[in-house]
Amino acid sequence: xxxxxxxxxxxxxxxxxxxxxxxxxxxxxxxxxxxxxxxxxxxxxxxxxxxxxxxxxxxxxxxxxxxxxxxxxxxxxxxxxxxxxxxxxxxxxxxxxxxxxxxxxxxxxxxxxxxxxxxxxxxxxxxxxxxxxxxxxxxxxxxxxxxxxxxxxxxxxxxxxxxxxxxxxxxxxxxxxxxxxxxxxxxxxxxxxxxxxxxxxxxxxxxxxxxxxxxxxxxxxxxxxxxxxxxxxxxxxxxxxxxxxxxxxxxxxxxxxxxxxxxxxxxxxxxxxxxxxxxxxxxxxxxxxxxxxxxxxxxxxx
Amino acid sequence: xxxxxxxxxxxxxxxxxxxxxxxxxxxxxxxxxxxxxxxxxxxxxxxxxxxxxxxxxxxxxxxxxxxxxxxxxxxxxxxxxxxxxxxxxxxxxxxxxxxxxxxxx
Amino acid sequence: xxxxxxxxxxxxxxxxxxxxxxxxxxxxxxxxxxxxxxxxxxxxxxxxxxxxxxxxxxxxxxxxxxxxxxxxxxxxxxxxxxxxxxxxxxxxxxxxxxxxxxxxxxxxxxxxxxxxxxxxxxxxxxxxxxxxxxxxxxxxxxxxxxxxxxxxxxxxxxxxxxxxxxxxxxxxxxxxxxxxxxxxxxxxxxxxxxxxxxxxxxxxxx
Numbered sequence: 001x002x003x004x005x006x007x008x009x010x011x012x013x014x015x016x017x018x019x020x021x022x023x024x025x026x027x028x029x030x031x032x033x034x035x036x037x038x039x040x041x042x043x044x045x046x047x048x049x050x051x052x053x054x055x056x057x058x059x060x061x062x063x064x065x066x067x068x069x070x071x072x073x074x075x076x077x078x079x080x081x082x083x084x085x086x087x088x089x090x091x092x093x094x095x096x097x098x099x100x101x102x103x104x105x106x107x108x109x110x111x112x113x114x115x116x117x118x119x120x121x122x123x124x125x126x127x128x129x130x131x132x133x134x135x136x137x138x139x140x141x142x143x144x145x146x147x148x149x150x151x152x153x154x155x156x157x158x159x160x161x162x163x164x165x166x167x168x169x170x171x172x173x174x175x176x177x178x179x180x181x182x183x184x185x186x187x188x189x190x191x192x193x194x195x196x197x198x199x200x201x202x203x204x205x206x207x208x209x210x211x212x213x214x215x216x217x218x219x220x221x222x223x224x225x226x227x228x229x230x231x232x233x234x235x236x237x238x239x240x241x242x243x244x245x246x247x248x249x250x251x252x253x254x255x256x257x258x259x260x261x262x263x264x265x266x267x268x269x270x271x272x273x274x275x276x277x278x279x280x281x282x283x284x285x286x287x288x289x290x291x292x293x294x295x296x297x298x299x300x301x302x
Numbered sequence: 303x304x305x306x307x308x309x310x311x312x313x314x315x316x317x318x319x320x321x322x323x324x325x326x327x328x329x330x331x332x333x334x335x336x337x338x339x340x341x342x343x344x345x346x347x348x349x350x351x352x353x354x355x356x357x358x359x360x361x362x363x364x365x366x367x368x369x370x371x372x373x374x375x376x377x378x379x380x381x382x383x384x385x386x387x388x389x390x391x392x393x394x395x396x397x398x399x400x401x402x403x404x405x406x407x
Numbered sequence: 408x409x410x411x412x413x414x415x416x417x418x419x420x421x422x423x424x425x426x427x428x429x430x431x432x433x434x435x436x437x438x439x440x441x442x443x444x445x446x447x448x449x450x451x452x453x454x455x456x457x458x459x460x461x462x463x464x465x466x467x468x469x470x471x472x473x474x475x476x477x478x479x480x481x482x483x484x485x486x487x488x489x490x491x492x493x494x495x496x497x498x499x500x501x502x503x504x505x506x507x508x509x510x511x512x513x514x515x516x517x518x519x520x521x522x523x524x525x526x527x528x529x530x531x532x533x534x535x536x537x538x539x540x541x542x543x544x545x546x547x548x549x550x551x552x553x554x555x556x557x558x559x560x561x562x563x564x565x566x567x568x569x570x571x572x573x574x575x576x577x578x579x580x581x582x583x584x585x586x587x588x589x590x591x592x593x594x595x596x597x598x599x600x601x602x603x604x605x606x607x608x609x610x611x612x613x
Contacts, residue, residue: 026373049431052430052431052432053431056428056430056431056432058603059427059428059430060424060427060428060599060600061599061600061602061603062603063465063469063601063603063604063607063613064465064469064604064613065450065453065454065457065464065465065468066465067613068427068450069447069450069451072427072430072443072446072447072450073443073447075430075431075443076354076430076439076440076443076444076447078431079430079431079436079439079440079443080351080436080440082436083336083351083436083437083439083440084334086436087334087335087336087337090337096436121603121606121613152334153334156333156334171613174612174613175613177612178607178611178612178613179607179608179611181606181607182607182611284432285432288432291488291489292433292434292488292489294546294548295434295435295489296434296435298542298543298546299339299343299434299435299542300316300337300339300435301339336437337435337437338437339542342538343437343538343542346441346531346534346535346538347437347438347440347441349441349531350440350441350443350444351437351440351441354440354444
């Protein structure tokens, strides 16, 4: 019995991945698959890297040594994820220098949530708990990615994200059981982050029309992910006495969550580089990238 | 083509593949790769990327171009005797038991 | 309170704080991860020393007025360029090696034991610093940075330990920038470092 080889024509390839088949870097990949794969994975890497910036300010302001360590470790993980992810993209043929150049020039994208400002310690908790929860749902759906090198790194990424959620939940629980002002920090942050959170998983394009699902890069549609998030986290939010700022949010008898339609225009506007913090954060990245080019030249020169 | 080798991309001589051992006695498993100018930098970096939570007791760092990949085998003549599926144990055992039953009974 | 130990703890706290500023913006991703571990280790050392000195490490770390901190000017400097940052890392680890070695012989077994633990972890910091020093020793930016920071590095140690440091790094001893007066940079750092903590009444949980 010959080993199953990845097919070499697009239709057979499609059937192969839809049946659960996986491919490696040296296998033949349809052009469309390869292009969409690189774009998707690159956006993930960009997001991990840009996600660092809103959080690192709070490392410097962490109110206890334990929180400082935990938050530094969390952000360190995000950078580590970026490294894992960009390595996958590099092996597909796009060097990370080009990825970073495209990120900074605005040519490539990163997730909506990282375009928004953080304002208080309440944001630190909400991001680590809820934004990471939304991300983990997407990331678990990538564990079975048809592109095996990416699926493999997702295992380490998901494992590390589980620590982040614990940390986030601990920060939130401490605040909601603290002073009224501390409770208010969480509610106020939640009020600001709810909109971007609801947009995070993307607009509800039907699974079969979503190329990411068709190619089995993702194993889950956008709406499925959002429903999973609501099912898992709305009860957790409410049991702490917090209000979810959507009057239309309710769970139907059939288990489906109804909610106010997210602002898809805002999502499009933000991810195309017009978020409140986009320019400032990209400029910050550009500053350090340019400033330290000499280090990379000195170190990686043959 | 090595564990991660693709067409073009980063300068290949700087890629170190990382194999990690989770606990003593376990096999070393491929965990990823780091881009580093030499083994010293690769070690400093791989230690933290693959061990900062104490998740590895040992690492092997191997320059990518030191890896010799083997990916194809000929299997033209269906040599089933070499595999488990080449033996119909169940069928023969049933037959043997049926034959032995009157004697055992 | 033991001034020497408090100085050590404050140095580790502040350099850990400074080094953690590089999380996310280091020159290469692999280094970013490794460097962040070093910063976390420094904070961990600070915490362990504070715990020797007081019941509440956080209170000691964050709740003193500025003038009660005992850190050396070297760690207070805001150095957001890699040449200076890595030069400081290298000089600081060499200085730390000297003073930790002395503390390993301390009469107090708790101090000696902690110094030994710190030393074992700093083996990796030294390897990392030496690795960068080797790679950058001929870069003018790095050499200039070392020259800039050398007087500050000497000030990390008490006068009797400075000759050994000079021998280790291969530089001539010069007039040190001593502990005592704090820089404006520390004031800024302290302000940011304690901003969230000060926003709630003392004793609040975080």
